[in-house]
Amino acid sequence: MESLSAVIIRLAPYILSMAAFLVxxxxxxxxxxxxxxxxxxLVLPFIGNAIALVRKPTEFWDRQAEFAKSTELGFSVNYIIGRFIVFIRSTELSHKVFANVRKDAFHLIGHPFGKKLFGDHNLIYMLGQEHKELRRRIAPNFTPKALSTYIELQQHTMLKHLKSWMELPESGTKPFPIRLLCRDMNLETSQDVFVGxxxxxxxxxxxEVDYxxxxxxxxxxxxxxxxxxxRNARLAVSRLIETLTVCAEESKTKMMSGEEPTCLVDFWMQDAVREIAAAAEAGEKPPPQTGSTEIGGHLFDFLFASQDASTSSLLWAVTLLDSHPEVLARVRxxxxxxxxxxxxxxxxxxxxxExxxxxxxxxxxxxxxxxATLVPHIAGEDFPLTETYTIPKGTIVFPSVYESSFQGFVDADxxxxDRFMEDRQEDRIYKRNYLAFGAGVHQCVGQRYAINQLVLFIAMFTSLFDFKRxxxxxxxxxxxxxxxxxxxxCRVVLSLKCRGFPCLS
Structure with a gap:
């Protein structure tokens, strides 16, 4: 009988030929x-440029932007783990993607492998009437009354963490990085605001471990x-949603008893309870998107959307205020x-x-x-992006919010x-280029909450601390x-500017 090694040697030319053919x-x-x-x-077989993307993402996306700048097309292409990708630098083409999120065009995915990670029943994957109906139910979570409730919760958590920063051994003497400190503060703030x-x-x-x-x-x-x-991340998402589902169910019980809302899930459940009661009175089933499991999943969407993006903005605020002392002086x-x-x-x-x-x-x-520099979408069908180029079905499309932010605005670099003050109003004049919160049907519904978080942090951080990067x-x-x-x-040296933290008393 022929040995296994002999079989392999005999078949090797055929195997190599097949591999070469596939490549x-x-x-x-x-x-x-x-x-x-x-x-x-030229792209590497099977993995494409995935290694470059994972090892040096900044260089990878900078290279894509350079490709896109090399012609008047406003976009470029690449290949990642068997997937063809399109990077869009042009603001107008980005709007074309955002405006065509529907079953037969683009699907928002939030992450290149988001469905595997989040599951396929999340807010970001919803289309048409189902998505429109869910956004209608989300809207009461961000009314002025709701935002006022969150403002108090946000400050209590921020002040608690800012005080702990001053208790670190390095505080006042040595520089220390604040990224993880800001991330932990934001995670607890989101927890307190969303599920209280x-x-x-x-x-x-x-x-916290699962997140x-x-x-x-x-x-x-x-x-x-x-x-x-x-795999660990995917399993963690399942556990996080289970935890948030329990929170939603407890909130439902509380809202059914007529108590006042004290956090976001309460505002959400307050309306859901009314709709459930109205349906029961009419002898109908509870409306869709009012179940605790569904709301628990959407709460995770909120957490994902707010957590890391907010951490990024807090760090850049400290960085930019330090490098622009005239701006810092005006804020103070x-x-x-x-x-x-x-x-x-x-x-x-x-x-x-004020x-x-x-x-x-x-x-x-x-x-x-x-x-969030990029907003990944997938082409559900072939889509004519320009008169001369059609994006093939299955392509992952990356409209670059970051690149749009440096287009149109006066002296954008x-x-x-001051460009956002009343006398210049560049936020209105160049509104199409301000895509940090997205555009179209999936535009961020919680953007006022996100801005409040950043304004509160800037106000308290600059009032409490003297800092040097x-x-x-x-x-x-x-x-x-x-x-x-x-x-x-964001490594900084912190020292206490005021006489203490009386707000915590």
Whole structure:
């Protein structure tokens, strides 16, 4: 009988020929889709440029932007793990994608391998009437009354964490990175605002562990096998949604008893309970999207949307205020005329609205360093992007919010909060280029909440602390973690500026 090694040796030429054929076929398929569009002419078999994307994402996307700038097309192409991708730099073409999110055109996916990670029943994957109906139910969560409730919760959590920063051994003497500190503060803020009293004790600790597993898996290759970060992240998402479902069910019980809302899920459940009661009275089934499991899944969507993006903006705010002392001085002057930590009271919703320049700073931070630089979509069908190029079905399309932020605006490469003040109104004049919160039917419904979070942080951080950034070579370069942050994790020296934290008493 022929040995196994002999069989392998005998079949080796055929195996190699088959592999060479598959590699050639893959390359021909890529070039057929690419046509004359800028992008690499050769790609590695099977994995394409995945290694470059994972190891050095900043360089990868900068290269795509350079490809897109090389012609007047406004977009470029590449190949990642068997998937053809299109990177869009042109603002108008990005709007074309955002305006055509529907079954027979583009599907928002949030992450290149999002459906594997989040499941396919999340808000970002909904289309048409189902999506429109869900957004109608979400809207009451962001009314002025609801936002005022969140403002108090946001400040209590922020102040608790800012105080803990001053208790670190390095505080006041040595620089230390604040990225993970901001991330932890934002995670707890989101927990307090979204599910308030329903997440406590052991469930809160497990929640934080699972969210960290999810966060790590976001930037890894989608290897769904035991022991790999992506599998750990996927399982963590399931547990996180289960936890949030329990919170939603407890909130439903509370709202059915007629109590006042104290967090976001309460505002959501308050309306859901009314609709459920009305349906029961009419002898009908509960309306869709009012079940605790469904709401628990959507709460996770909110968490994902708010957590890392907000962390990014807080870090860039500190970075940019440090490098622009004239802006910092104006912020401190405005905030001091309205609020001081020595008042012993929290910032009210009315006071927050008075901080117009600080609000302009927050908006400019978000424009200048848009946290979610890309908004991945997938082409559900062949789509004519331009008169000369049709995006093939199955392509992952990346409209670049970051690139749009530097188009149209006056002197766009300069950090200039005055562009958002009343006398210039660049937020209105160049509204089409301000895509940090998306556009079209999937535009971020919680953008006012996100801006409030940043304005509150800027007001309190600059009032409580004197701070100095430790500058080093490349410290301001972009790092994807997964949203963009300063490469050095924003290392600062902090010292207490005011006489204490009376707001916590």
């Amino acid at each position: 050639l076929l893959e390359q021909i398929t890529y070039l057929k889709k690419k046509r004359s569009v800028p992008g690499p002419n 009293p329903y997440l406590n004790g052991e469930s809160r600790k497990r929640f 960290n597993l999810f966060n790590v898996g976001l930037m890894k290759l989608p290897i769904d096998l035991p022991g790999f970060a992506f 002057k405005e905030v001091a005329s309205i609020w001081s930590p020595e008042f012993g009271k929290l910032i009210t919703a009315d006071q927050l609205r 901080m117009r320049y600080t609000d302009a700073v927050a908006r400019e931070v978000i424009r200048y360093r848009a946290p 300069r950090f200039d909060p 430790e500058r080093s070579d490349g410290c301001d370069e972009l790092a994807y973690v997964p949203t963009i942050c300063p490469r050095d994790d």
